[in-house]
Amino acid sequence: MTVIIHSCFSQLHFDIDQNETANDTESEDNDVNCKNDMKLIDGVENVEEPKQGMVFNSLDEIALHYRKYGKQQGFAVVQKNERKNTSGHTCYITLSCASQGTRKASSSKPIQTTRTGCKACLNARLVNTKWYATNVSAKHNHDLSPGKARYFRCNKNLDSTAKRKLLINDRAGISMSKSYNSLIVEAGGYEHLEFGEKDCRNFIAKSRHLRLGTGGAGALCDYFKRMQAINNNLYFAIDFDDDCRYEMSFAPFVGVNHHGQSILLGAALISSEDTKTFVWLFETWLNCMNERAPSAIITDQNRAMKNAIRKVFPNTRHRWCLWHILKKLLEKFGSHSQYHAIKGAIRSCVYESQTRDEFDANWQSLLDCYNLRDNAWLCGLYSERTFWVPAYLKDVFWAGMTTTQRSESMNAFFYGYVHSSTTLKELWINTIVLCVETILVLVLPEELF
Incomplete structure:
Protein backbone atom coordinates (compact mmCIF):
# COMPACT_ATOMS: atom_id res chain seq x y z
CA MET A 1 0.00 0.00 0.00
CA THR A 2 1.36 3.41 -1.00
CA VAL A 3 -0.12 6.45 0.73
CA ILE A 4 0.22 10.14 -0.04
CA ILE A 5 -0.31 12.60 2.81
CA HIS A 6 -0.52 16.32 2.23
CA SER A 7 -1.15 18.14 5.49
CA CYS A 8 -2.12 21.63 4.36
CA PHE A 9 -4.81 21.01 1.73
CA SER A 10 -7.04 23.68 3.08
CA GLN A 11 -7.62 25.62 6.21
CA LEU A 12 -11.02 26.71 7.41
CA HIS A 13 -10.16 30.35 8.06
CA PHE A 14 -12.40 32.45 10.25
CA ASP A 15 -10.05 35.40 10.81
CA ILE A 16 -8.36 36.30 7.53
CA ASP A 17 -5.12 38.26 7.47
CA GLN A 18 -5.40 40.80 4.67
CA ASN A 19 -1.73 41.68 4.54
CA GLU A 20 0.23 40.86 1.42
CA THR A 21 3.97 40.15 1.33
CA ALA A 22 7.39 41.30 -0.61
CA ASN A 23 11.07 42.35 -1.53
CA ASP A 24 13.41 45.20 -1.44
CA THR A 25 16.40 47.31 -1.01
CA GLU A 26 18.87 47.92 1.72
CA SER A 27 20.98 50.63 3.28
CA GLU A 28 21.80 51.38 6.87
CA ASP A 29 22.77 54.96 7.67
CA ASN A 30 22.22 57.41 10.51
CA ASP A 31 20.72 55.12 13.15
CA VAL A 32 17.76 56.84 14.75
CA ASN A 33 16.19 55.00 17.66
CA CYS A 34 12.41 55.31 17.48
CA LYS A 35 11.31 53.99 20.85
CA ASN A 36 10.07 57.45 21.80
CA ASP A 37 8.75 58.52 18.41
CA MET A 38 5.10 58.77 19.46
CA LYS A 39 3.97 61.85 21.39
CA LEU A 40 0.63 63.24 22.48
CA ILE A 41 -0.49 66.54 20.93
CA ASP A 42 -3.79 67.88 22.30
CA GLY A 43 -4.49 64.42 23.69
CA VAL A 44 -3.99 62.73 20.31
CA GLU A 45 -1.11 60.38 19.58
CA ASN A 46 1.32 61.88 17.07
CA VAL A 47 3.40 59.40 15.09
CA GLU A 48 6.77 60.55 13.83
CA GLU A 49 7.30 60.40 10.09
CA PRO A 50 9.46 57.37 9.21
CA LYS A 51 13.00 58.29 8.20
CA GLN A 52 15.93 56.41 6.75
CA GLY A 53 18.05 54.96 9.55
CA MET A 54 15.28 54.48 12.11
CA VAL A 55 15.84 51.39 14.25
CA PHE A 56 13.12 49.00 15.37
CA ASN A 57 13.27 45.98 17.66
CA SER A 58 11.10 43.71 15.53
CA LEU A 59 9.23 43.37 12.26
CA ASP A 60 5.92 43.75 14.10
CA GLU A 61 7.14 47.01 15.64
CA ILE A 62 8.10 48.60 12.34
CA ALA A 63 4.85 47.42 10.69
CA LEU A 64 2.77 48.84 13.56
CA HIS A 65 4.62 52.16 13.38
CA TYR A 66 4.01 52.53 9.63
CA ARG A 67 0.34 51.57 9.93
CA LYS A 68 -0.16 54.16 12.70
CA TYR A 69 1.64 56.76 10.59
CA GLY A 70 -0.57 55.88 7.62
CA LYS A 71 -3.69 56.17 9.77
CA GLN A 72 -2.54 59.56 11.01
CA GLN A 73 -1.81 60.84 7.50
CA GLY A 74 -4.82 59.21 5.84
CA PHE A 75 -3.55 56.34 3.67
CA ALA A 76 -3.89 52.58 3.92
CA VAL A 77 -0.81 50.36 4.29
CA VAL A 78 -0.12 46.96 2.77
CA GLN A 79 2.84 44.67 3.29
CA LYS A 80 4.70 43.97 0.07
CA ASN A 81 7.57 41.79 -1.12
CA GLU A 82 9.53 40.09 1.62
CA ARG A 83 12.83 38.28 1.27
CA LYS A 84 13.91 35.40 3.48
CA ASN A 85 17.44 34.35 4.39
CA THR A 86 18.83 30.82 4.14
CA SER A 87 17.41 29.92 7.55
CA GLY A 88 13.91 30.85 6.39
CA HIS A 89 13.56 34.06 8.42
CA THR A 90 12.38 37.34 6.87
CA CYS A 91 15.33 39.70 6.39
CA TYR A 92 13.93 42.35 3.97
CA ILE A 93 10.46 43.86 3.82
CA THR A 94 8.56 46.58 2.00
CA LEU A 95 5.56 48.38 3.49
CA SER A 96 3.75 50.54 0.97
CA CYS A 97 0.71 52.69 0.39
CA ALA A 98 -2.29 50.58 -0.67
CA SER A 99 -2.62 52.75 -3.79
CA GLN A 100 0.67 51.39 -5.14
CA GLY A 101 0.64 49.59 -8.48
CA THR A 102 -2.01 49.59 -11.17
CA ARG A 103 -4.76 47.18 -12.08
CA LYS A 104 -5.85 46.47 -15.61
CA ALA A 105 -9.60 46.55 -15.99
CA SER A 106 -11.29 43.71 -17.83
CA SER A 107 -12.67 44.74 -21.20
CA SER A 108 -15.88 42.84 -20.50
CA LYS A 109 -16.33 44.06 -16.91
CA PRO A 110 -14.51 47.25 -15.86
CA ILE A 111 -13.19 47.22 -12.30
CA GLN A 112 -13.24 50.22 -10.00
CA THR A 113 -9.84 50.57 -8.35
CA THR A 114 -8.06 52.94 -5.98
CA ARG A 115 -4.61 51.98 -7.27
CA THR A 116 -2.88 55.03 -8.67
CA GLY A 117 0.70 53.84 -8.97
CA CYS A 118 1.64 55.59 -5.71
CA LYS A 119 5.35 55.21 -4.85
CA ALA A 120 5.12 55.94 -1.10
CA CYS A 121 6.76 53.11 0.79
CA LEU A 122 9.17 52.06 3.51
CA ASN A 123 11.89 49.45 2.96
CA ALA A 124 13.58 47.79 5.90
CA ARG A 125 16.26 45.18 6.48
CA LEU A 126 17.27 42.96 9.38
CA VAL A 127 20.78 43.52 10.72
CA ASN A 128 21.68 41.16 13.55
CA THR A 129 18.57 41.48 15.74
CA LYS A 130 17.43 44.99 14.75
CA TRP A 131 15.33 46.25 11.86
CA TYR A 132 16.60 49.33 9.99
CA ALA A 133 14.53 51.60 7.76
CA THR A 134 16.76 51.66 4.67
CA ASN A 135 14.69 53.61 2.18
CA VAL A 136 11.64 55.81 2.79
CA SER A 137 9.50 57.54 0.17
CA ALA A 138 6.81 59.81 1.64
CA LYS A 139 5.38 61.37 -1.54
CA HIS A 140 1.85 60.31 -2.55
CA ASN A 141 0.22 60.96 -5.93
CA HIS A 142 -3.34 60.97 -4.56
CA ASP A 143 -5.40 62.74 -1.92
CA LEU A 144 -5.04 61.58 1.69
CA SER A 145 -8.05 61.05 3.97
CA PRO A 146 -7.19 61.14 7.68
CA GLY A 147 -10.88 61.31 8.57
CA LYS A 148 -11.61 58.03 6.78
CA ALA A 149 -8.45 56.20 7.84
CA ARG A 150 -10.18 54.24 10.61
CA TYR A 151 -12.30 52.50 7.97
CA PHE A 152 -9.28 51.19 6.02
CA ARG A 153 -8.96 47.43 6.20
CA CYS A 154 -5.42 47.57 7.59
CA ASN A 155 -6.61 49.66 10.56
CA LYS A 156 -9.49 47.41 11.56
CA ASN A 157 -8.79 45.20 14.55
CA LEU A 158 -11.42 43.30 16.47
CA ASP A 159 -9.39 42.50 19.58
CA ARG A 211 -20.42 26.28 16.80
CA LEU A 212 -22.25 22.93 16.81
CA GLY A 213 -24.75 24.19 19.38
CA THR A 214 -26.39 22.43 22.30
CA GLY A 215 -26.35 18.71 21.71
CA GLY A 216 -24.55 19.16 18.40
CA ALA A 217 -21.52 17.14 19.44
CA GLY A 218 -23.70 14.27 20.61
CA ALA A 219 -25.72 14.44 17.41
CA LEU A 220 -22.55 14.24 15.31
CA CYS A 221 -21.27 11.24 17.31
CA ASP A 222 -24.67 9.54 17.07
CA TYR A 223 -24.60 10.03 13.31
CA PHE A 224 -21.19 8.39 13.09
CA LYS A 225 -22.41 5.49 15.23
CA ARG A 226 -25.46 4.95 13.02
CA MET A 227 -23.24 4.98 9.93
CA GLN A 228 -20.85 2.54 11.60
CA ALA A 229 -23.75 0.17 12.33
CA ILE A 230 -24.61 0.21 8.62
CA ASN A 231 -21.03 -0.02 7.38
CA ASN A 232 -18.45 -1.85 9.49
CA ASN A 233 -15.66 -0.26 7.44
CA LEU A 234 -16.39 3.16 8.94
CA TYR A 235 -13.91 4.27 11.57
CA PHE A 236 -13.92 7.52 13.50
CA ALA A 237 -12.05 8.95 16.49
CA ILE A 238 -12.55 12.22 18.35
CA ASP A 239 -9.98 14.08 20.43
CA PHE A 240 -10.22 17.50 22.03
CA ASP A 241 -8.01 20.54 21.48
CA ASP A 242 -7.49 22.76 24.54
CA ASP A 243 -6.42 25.72 22.39
CA CYS A 244 -9.94 26.29 21.02
CA ARG A 245 -8.68 27.26 17.55
CA TYR A 246 -10.73 28.90 14.82
CA GLU A 247 -8.85 27.39 11.94
CA MET A 248 -7.91 23.78 11.27
CA SER A 249 -6.03 22.03 8.50
CA PHE A 250 -7.84 19.39 6.48
CA ALA A 251 -5.50 16.50 5.58
CA PRO A 252 -6.63 13.70 3.24
CA PHE A 253 -4.98 10.25 3.10
CA VAL A 254 -4.80 9.34 -0.61
CA GLY A 255 -3.83 5.90 -1.88
CA VAL A 256 -3.57 4.05 -5.20
CA ASN A 257 -5.54 0.89 -5.98
CA HIS A 258 -4.52 -2.01 -8.23
CA HIS A 259 -5.99 -0.20 -11.25
CA GLY A 260 -3.70 2.79 -10.69
CA GLN A 261 -6.64 4.91 -9.56
CA SER A 262 -6.56 7.39 -6.67
CA ILE A 263 -8.74 6.50 -3.69
CA LEU A 264 -9.48 8.45 -0.52
CA LEU A 265 -8.40 6.28 2.42
CA GLY A 266 -9.29 8.77 5.11
CA ALA A 267 -9.33 12.40 6.15
CA ALA A 268 -8.23 14.37 9.19
CA LEU A 269 -9.22 17.73 10.62
CA ILE A 270 -6.26 18.71 12.79
CA SER A 271 -5.90 21.68 15.12
CA SER A 272 -2.11 22.04 14.67
CA GLU A 273 0.75 20.64 12.61
CA ASP A 274 3.30 19.66 15.25
CA THR A 275 4.89 16.28 15.86
CA LYS A 276 2.54 15.41 18.73
CA THR A 277 -0.55 15.96 16.58
CA PHE A 278 0.82 13.94 13.67
CA VAL A 279 1.79 11.07 16.02
CA TRP A 280 -1.78 10.94 17.35
CA LEU A 281 -3.13 11.11 13.80
CA PHE A 282 -0.92 8.30 12.44
CA GLU A 283 -1.48 6.07 15.47
CA THR A 284 -5.23 6.49 15.13
CA TRP A 285 -5.08 5.77 11.40
CA LEU A 286 -2.88 2.71 12.02
CA ASN A 287 -5.39 1.45 14.58
CA CYS A 288 -8.28 1.71 12.14
CA MET A 289 -6.17 -0.15 9.54
CA ASN A 290 -5.79 -3.13 11.94
CA GLU A 291 -2.14 -2.18 12.62
CA ARG A 292 -1.20 -2.66 8.97
CA ALA A 293 1.21 0.13 8.10
CA PRO A 294 1.69 1.32 4.51
CA SER A 295 4.82 0.14 2.73
CA ALA A 296 5.51 3.63 1.36
CA ILE A 297 4.44 7.21 2.11
CA ILE A 298 4.92 10.38 0.06
CA THR A 299 4.61 13.74 1.84
CA ASP A 300 5.80 17.30 1.48
CA GLN A 301 8.99 18.39 3.26
CA ASN A 302 7.45 18.71 6.72
CA ARG A 303 9.80 18.08 9.68
CA ALA A 304 7.03 17.40 12.18
CA MET A 305 5.47 14.86 9.85
CA LYS A 306 8.86 13.26 9.21
CA ASN A 307 9.45 12.78 12.95
CA ALA A 308 5.97 11.34 13.45
CA ILE A 309 6.33 8.88 10.55
CA ARG A 310 9.68 7.68 11.89
CA LYS A 311 8.06 7.00 15.27
CA VAL A 312 4.74 5.46 14.20
CA PHE A 313 5.78 3.81 10.90
CA PRO A 314 9.42 2.79 11.50
CA ASN A 315 9.39 0.21 8.68
CA THR A 316 7.59 2.39 6.13
CA ARG A 317 9.66 3.97 3.34
CA HIS A 318 9.16 7.74 3.52
CA ARG A 319 9.64 9.91 0.45
CA TRP A 320 9.46 13.69 -0.04
CA CYS A 321 7.59 15.22 -2.93
CA LEU A 322 10.22 15.92 -5.61
CA TRP A 323 8.13 18.65 -7.24
CA HIS A 324 7.98 20.72 -4.04
CA ILE A 325 11.76 20.50 -3.63
CA LEU A 326 12.64 21.50 -7.20
CA LYS A 327 10.05 24.29 -7.05
CA LYS A 328 12.28 26.01 -4.47
CA LEU A 329 15.13 26.45 -6.99
CA LEU A 330 13.71 29.82 -8.07
CA GLU A 331 13.48 31.01 -4.46
CA LYS A 332 16.98 29.82 -3.58
CA PHE A 333 18.86 30.76 -6.77
CA GLY A 334 16.60 33.21 -8.63
CA SER A 335 18.98 36.10 -7.97
CA HIS A 336 22.09 34.11 -8.94
CA SER A 337 23.75 35.21 -12.19
CA GLN A 338 23.89 31.57 -13.34
CA TYR A 339 20.40 30.59 -12.19
CA HIS A 340 19.31 28.84 -15.39
CA ALA A 341 22.55 26.88 -15.65
CA ILE A 342 22.34 25.81 -11.98
CA LYS A 343 18.69 24.82 -12.37
CA GLY A 344 19.48 22.72 -15.44
CA ALA A 345 22.46 21.05 -13.76
CA ILE A 346 20.47 20.11 -10.65
CA ARG A 347 17.51 18.74 -12.64
CA SER A 348 19.88 16.79 -14.88
CA CYS A 349 21.69 15.38 -11.86
CA VAL A 350 18.42 14.33 -10.21
CA TYR A 351 16.61 12.86 -13.21
CA GLU A 352 19.45 11.41 -15.28
CA SER A 353 21.52 9.70 -12.56
CA GLN A 354 20.74 5.99 -12.71
CA THR A 355 22.68 4.84 -9.65
CA ARG A 356 23.54 6.26 -6.25
CA ASP A 357 27.24 6.51 -7.10
CA GLU A 358 26.45 8.31 -10.33
CA PHE A 359 24.24 10.82 -8.50
CA ASP A 360 26.90 11.45 -5.85
CA ALA A 361 29.56 12.07 -8.49
CA ASN A 362 27.33 14.39 -10.54
CA TRP A 363 26.28 16.29 -7.42
CA GLN A 364 29.86 16.93 -6.34
CA SER A 365 30.72 18.06 -9.86
CA LEU A 366 27.93 20.65 -9.99
CA LEU A 367 28.91 22.00 -6.55
CA ASP A 368 32.47 22.51 -7.78
CA CYS A 369 31.40 23.87 -11.16
CA TYR A 370 29.19 26.63 -9.68
CA ASN A 371 31.10 27.12 -6.41
CA LEU A 372 28.13 26.03 -4.27
CA ARG A 373 29.85 23.97 -1.58
CA ASP A 374 28.96 26.55 1.07
CA ASN A 375 25.26 26.66 0.15
CA ALA A 376 23.41 25.55 3.29
CA TRP A 377 20.21 24.55 1.45
CA LEU A 378 22.02 22.24 -0.98
CA CYS A 379 24.08 20.76 1.85
CA GLY A 380 20.89 19.98 3.76
CA LEU A 381 19.27 18.39 0.72
CA TYR A 382 22.30 16.19 0.04
CA SER A 383 22.46 14.98 3.65
CA GLU A 384 18.84 13.80 3.30
CA ARG A 385 19.08 12.58 -0.30
CA THR A 386 17.58 9.19 0.62
CA PHE A 387 14.21 10.95 1.03
CA TRP A 388 13.92 12.50 -2.43
CA VAL A 389 16.56 11.44 -4.99
CA PRO A 390 15.08 8.85 -7.42
CA ALA A 391 18.35 6.88 -7.60
CA TYR A 392 18.07 6.21 -3.85
CA LEU A 393 14.42 5.16 -3.99
CA LYS A 394 14.45 2.42 -6.62
CA ASP A 395 14.22 -0.38 -4.06
CA VAL A 396 10.58 0.40 -3.21
CA PHE A 397 7.40 0.21 -5.32
CA TRP A 398 5.93 3.72 -5.68
CA ALA A 399 3.08 3.02 -8.12
CA GLY A 400 4.74 5.39 -10.61
CA MET A 401 4.63 8.36 -8.22
CA THR A 402 7.38 10.80 -7.26
CA THR A 403 5.18 13.68 -6.09
CA THR A 404 2.01 14.38 -4.08
CA GLN A 405 0.17 15.22 -7.31
CA ARG A 406 -2.59 12.69 -6.62
CA SER A 407 -3.20 14.29 -3.25
CA GLU A 408 -3.31 17.72 -4.90
CA SER A 409 -5.88 16.39 -7.38
CA MET A 410 -7.98 15.10 -4.50
CA ASN A 411 -7.66 18.51 -2.85
CA ALA A 412 -8.97 20.19 -6.01
CA PHE A 413 -11.93 17.80 -5.93
CA PHE A 414 -12.75 18.85 -2.35
CA TYR A 415 -12.69 22.55 -3.20
CA GLY A 416 -16.21 22.17 -4.59
CA TYR A 417 -17.46 20.95 -1.21
CA VAL A 418 -15.26 22.63 1.42
CA HIS A 419 -14.91 26.38 1.92
CA SER A 420 -14.62 28.91 4.75
CA SER A 421 -18.39 28.81 5.39
CA THR A 422 -18.66 25.02 5.65
CA THR A 423 -19.91 23.83 9.05
CA LEU A 424 -18.21 20.89 10.74
CA LYS A 425 -21.33 18.77 10.35
CA GLU A 426 -21.53 19.55 6.62
CA LEU A 427 -17.79 18.91 6.20
CA TRP A 428 -17.85 15.41 7.63
CA ILE A 429 -21.17 14.36 6.13
CA ASN A 430 -19.82 15.38 2.70
CA THR A 431 -16.56 13.56 3.41
CA ILE A 432 -18.39 10.36 4.30
CA VAL A 433 -20.32 10.51 1.05
CA LEU A 434 -17.15 11.14 -0.95
CA CYS A 435 -14.97 8.49 0.68
CA VAL A 436 -14.39 5.34 -1.36
CA GLU A 437 -12.87 3.60 1.66
CA THR A 438 -14.70 5.30 4.54
CA ILE A 439 -12.14 5.96 7.27
CA LEU A 440 -12.45 9.21 9.21
CA VAL A 441 -10.29 10.79 11.86
CA LEU A 442 -11.62 13.92 13.54
CA VAL A 443 -10.09 16.45 15.95
CA LEU A 444 -12.53 19.00 17.33
CA PRO A 445 -11.78 22.02 19.55
CA GLU A 446 -13.39 21.96 22.98
CA GLU A 447 -15.01 25.34 22.33
CA LEU A 448 -17.44 23.72 19.89
CA PHE A 449 -19.16 21.93 22.69
Missing part, protein backbone atom coordinates in the same frame (compact mmCIF):
# COMPACT_ATOMS: atom_id res chain seq x y z
CA SER A 160 -9.76 39.43 21.79
CA THR A 161 -11.51 41.37 24.57
CA ALA A 162 -14.21 42.62 22.22
CA LYS A 163 -14.59 39.16 20.69
CA ARG A 164 -15.10 37.59 24.09
CA LYS A 165 -17.77 40.13 25.05
CA LEU A 166 -19.56 39.68 21.73
CA LEU A 167 -19.60 35.89 22.15
CA ILE A 168 -20.88 36.10 25.73
CA ASN A 169 -23.62 38.54 24.77
CA ASP A 170 -24.60 36.47 21.74
CA ARG A 171 -24.97 33.33 23.82
CA ALA A 172 -27.02 35.32 26.34
CA GLY A 173 -29.42 36.40 23.59
CA ILE A 174 -28.39 40.06 23.56
CA SER A 175 -28.86 41.72 20.17
CA MET A 176 -25.88 42.84 18.12
CA SER A 177 -26.99 46.49 18.19
CA LYS A 178 -26.98 46.54 22.00
CA SER A 179 -23.65 44.71 22.15
CA TYR A 180 -22.03 47.13 19.72
CA ASN A 181 -23.46 50.17 21.53
CA SER A 182 -22.04 48.92 24.82
CA LEU A 183 -18.60 48.67 23.20
CA ILE A 184 -18.95 52.26 21.92
CA VAL A 185 -19.82 53.53 25.39
CA GLU A 186 -16.97 51.60 26.97
CA ALA A 187 -14.46 52.99 24.42
CA GLY A 188 -15.68 56.57 24.93
CA GLY A 189 -17.07 57.00 21.43
CA TYR A 190 -17.18 55.13 18.13
CA GLU A 191 -14.15 57.05 16.86
CA HIS A 192 -12.03 55.19 19.43
CA LEU A 193 -13.02 51.76 18.14
CA GLU A 194 -10.85 49.99 15.58
CA PHE A 195 -13.81 48.11 14.10
CA GLY A 196 -17.35 48.71 12.96
CA GLU A 197 -20.68 47.03 13.60
CA LYS A 198 -20.36 45.08 10.35
CA ASP A 199 -17.09 43.55 11.56
CA CYS A 200 -18.84 42.45 14.75
CA ARG A 201 -21.73 40.93 12.81
CA ASN A 202 -19.33 39.03 10.54
CA PHE A 203 -17.43 37.67 13.53
CA ILE A 204 -20.59 36.43 15.26
CA ALA A 205 -21.90 34.91 12.01
CA LYS A 206 -18.68 32.92 11.58
CA SER A 207 -18.66 31.89 15.23
CA ARG A 208 -22.22 30.61 14.96
CA HIS A 209 -21.26 28.68 11.85
CA LEU A 210 -18.41 26.97 13.67
